[in-house]
Amino acid sequence: MSVKPLKSNPSLLRELDLSGNKLQDSGVKLLCDLVANPNYRLDTLWTSYRAAPDRHEGDPSSSESNLDVSENRREDQLSPDDPERLEQQQLVCGEAPDTNEMFFFTPELLTESGKTTYRFRCPGPGGFQCALTGLGFVTTQEAELLYNTVQWDESLLQSAGRMAxxxxxxxxxxxxxxxxxxHLPHCETKEVxxxxxxxxxxHITDDGMNILEPLEITDTHVVVKVPHLSAxxxxxxxxxxxxxxSLPIEAQVLLFLRSLNVARPVLNVLLLPGNIPLTEVKMQYQDAEHIQIPSYCDVISGQSYSVHCDPEVHKIQPESAPFRLRYGPNYHATFKxxxxxxxxxxxxxxxxxxxxEVLKCDVSLRGPTGPNPQRNDPAEDSVPAEDRYPPEDRLFLVxxxxxERVSDPVLNQLLDKLLERGVITDGEMQSxxxxxxxxARDLMDTVRRKGRAASSVLISALCEVDPVLSTELRLM
Incomplete structure (x- = not known):
C-alpha cells in the first residue's frame, strides 16, 4: 500500500489500518511526516510493521520518533472492539496514561562502593517523578524501577556533534x-x-546510540518516548x-562545611548545573555537612564568577573561576x-x-555532628528553624x-489573605x-521575592488556613 496520498489532506484521516502491509523504511518516514503535520487528526493506527534491527543515526527513516511502530504487534488477530486491541492502539499512536499530575516519590537508596542506586516500585499505570533526581517515568503497569547515574563517554558524543x-x-x-x-530534568532558562x-x-546500548527527538519540552523536563530501557x-x-x-542556564550553588578533624574549617562552594542530583554530590562530601541555602541562580557557561563573604574571612581560593557544563563523575569545589x-x-x-550580583544569601554555619567544637552553641536540631533561617529561606527549603501537597482550596484562601494584607496586588492575583x-509555584515564588516581611505573612496565613500541612512542613 502506498501512503503518499495520505499527505494530501490529513485532517480527514481519523482511522488507518495497515495490518498485513509490509511497510518499508520509506513508508515509515512518510508516516512520521504525517504525524508532524499540524493538520494531523489520526485517532487509531493498526500495524504489524517491525523495524529493521540495524538503526543508524542520521537516517530519518530509522530514528525513534513520536510514531512508535517498532514492535511486532498482533492487532490483525484481534477484534476491533477487543479491549486489548484498543489499549494497543493507544500505545501505537503515542498516547500515554494521563499524567497531568505526576506522583512524587522518594526512592529507596542502595549504596555500594560509594555508588548510589535508586529503587522504586510503581504501583500501576501513571506518572511518577523521583524527588531526589527529578527523573520522571510514565508507566503502563506495575513494575519495579532501578536506576543510577553512569559516566558519559564524551568521545562518543563528540563524534555525533553532541555534548552532555x-x-x-x-x-x-x-x-x-x-x-x-x-521525563528528564533540564536546567534551561526560557531564553534557551x-x-x-x-x-x-x-539512548545508549551495547550496540551504539540513537538520538531521540523530544515529544515535548516543558519548563523543567524533556519528555521522550522510550522503546526499551538502558542508558x-x-x-x-x-x-x-x-x-x-551567551544565553544563561539555571545553576545551583551547594555548600559543604568541613570543620572536624581539619586544622582550619573549610567551606566548599560548588557551582554546578541545576539538574545534577544533590544525592550524587553528597556521596563525595560525606565528611562534610551540607549547608542548605536558596541556591538557584542563572549563569552563563564559560563566564567567570567570584564569591565574597561578609564578614571577611581568612581567604577565598581561587579569586574567580569559570562556570563549566560538566556532569561528573567527580564534583570538585569551585571555591574554597x-x-x-x-x-x-x-x-x-x-x-x-x-x-x-547573581546570588546573595545569609548562611548560618553549624558543625556536622553535635555542638560546634569551636563554639559553645547547641546542636543544630535543638535550634528552632525560625532562628536558623529567615522566612524567605524557610519557604525555599519547603x-x-x-x-506537591498544598490543595487548590487552600491556595485560593492564601491568595485572598495575601491580597487583603497587601502582600500581592490585584495584577499579581490575576497573573x-x-x-x-x-x-502553587507562582504564589510561593512571588512572595519569596518580596522578602522577609511578605514571607512571614505567607507562613502565618498557611498556619492559619492549613495547620496540618504547616506542621508537616515544620512552619508552625
Whole structure:
C-alpha cells in the first residue's frame, strides 16, 4: 500500500489500518511526516510493521520518533472492539496514561562502593517523578524501577556533534515495556528553550546510540518516548549550544562545611548545573555537612564568577573561576572559603565577571555532628528553624513539598489573605497561572521575592488556613 496520498489532506484521516502491509523504511518516514503535520487528526493506527534491527543515526527513516511502530504487534488477530486491541492502539499512536499530575516519590537508596542506586516500585499505570533526581517515568503497569547515574563517554558524543546536557541515567525495569515515556530534568532558562533543536535525548546500548527527538519540552523536563530501557541522557547540539553560549542556564550553588578533624574549617562552594542530583554530590562530601541555602541562580557557561563573604574571612581560593557544563563523575569545589573560626552568620554574595550580583544569601554555619567544637552553641536540631533561617529561606527549603501537597482550596484562601494584607496586588492575583501546581509555584515564588516581611505573612496565613500541612512542613 502506498501512503503518499495520505499527505494530501490529513485532517480527514481519523482511522488507518495497515495490518498485513509490509511497510518499508520509506513508508515509515512518510508516516512520521504525517504525524508532524499540524493538520494531523489520526485517532487509531493498526500495524504489524517491525523495524529493521540495524538503526543508524542520521537516517530519518530509522530514528525513534513520536510514531512508535517498532514492535511486532498482533492487532490483525484481534477484534476491533477487543479491549486489548484498543489499549494497543493507544500505545501505537503515542498516547500515554494521563499524567497531568505526576506522583512524587522518594526512592529507596542502595549504596555500594560509594555508588548510589535508586529503587522504586510503581504501583500501576501513571506518572511518577523521583524527588531526589527529578527523573520522571510514565508507566503502563506495575513494575519495579532501578536506576543510577553512569559516566558519559564524551568521545562518543563528540563524534555525533553532541555534548552532555544532564546526567546519564542507566535504567532497568522488572517488566519489559512497562515504561513508555521518560521525563528528564533540564536546567534551561526560557531564553534557551526558544532555540529550536538544541536539546534532544540520547539512548545508549551495547550496540551504539540513537538520538531521540523530544515529544515535548516543558519548563523543567524533556519528555521522550522510550522503546526499551538502558542508558538515557540529555544532550545539546554542540554547534547550536556554542552559537547561543551567551544565553544563561539555571545553576545551583551547594555548600559543604568541613570543620572536624581539619586544622582550619573549610567551606566548599560548588557551582554546578541545576539538574545534577544533590544525592550524587553528597556521596563525595560525606565528611562534610551540607549547608542548605536558596541556591538557584542563572549563569552563563564559560563566564567567570567570584564569591565574597561578609564578614571577611581568612581567604577565598581561587579569586574567580569559570562556570563549566560538566556532569561528573567527580564534583570538585569551585571555591574554597578558608575560615579562621566559624562565624555565627555569614553573607555570601556571588558576582559575575562584570561584578554584577547573581546570588546573595545569609548562611548560618553549624558543625556536622553535635555542638560546634569551636563554639559553645547547641546542636543544630535543638535550634528552632525560625532562628536558623529567615522566612524567605524557610519557604525555599519547603518549596517542593509545598507545591506537591498544598490543595487548590487552600491556595485560593492564601491568595485572598495575601491580597487583603497587601502582600500581592490585584495584577499579581490575576497573573497567577491556572492549575494547582503552577498556581502553587507562582504564589510561593512571588512572595519569596518580596522578602522577609511578605514571607512571614505567607507562613502565618498557611498556619492559619492549613495547620496540618504547616506542621508537616515544620512552619508552625
Amino acid at each position: 546536557a544532564g546526567p546519564l541515567f542507566d535504567i532497568k525495569c522488572s517488566e519489559d515495556g512497562a515504561v513508555c515515556q521518560l 528553550l526558544l532555540v529550536d533543536g538544541l536539546l534532544s535525548v540520547v 538515557f541522557g540529555l544532550i545539546w547540539d554542540i554547534v547550536k549550544r556554542f552559537l547561543n553560549i 572559603v578558608l575560615l579562621k573560626m566559624i562565624p555565627e552568620n555569614v553573607t555570601l554574595m556571588f558576582q559575575d565577571q562584570e561584578r554584577r 518549596r517542593t513539598q509545598f507545591v 497567577v497561572r491556572t492549575g494547582r501546581a503552577e498556581k
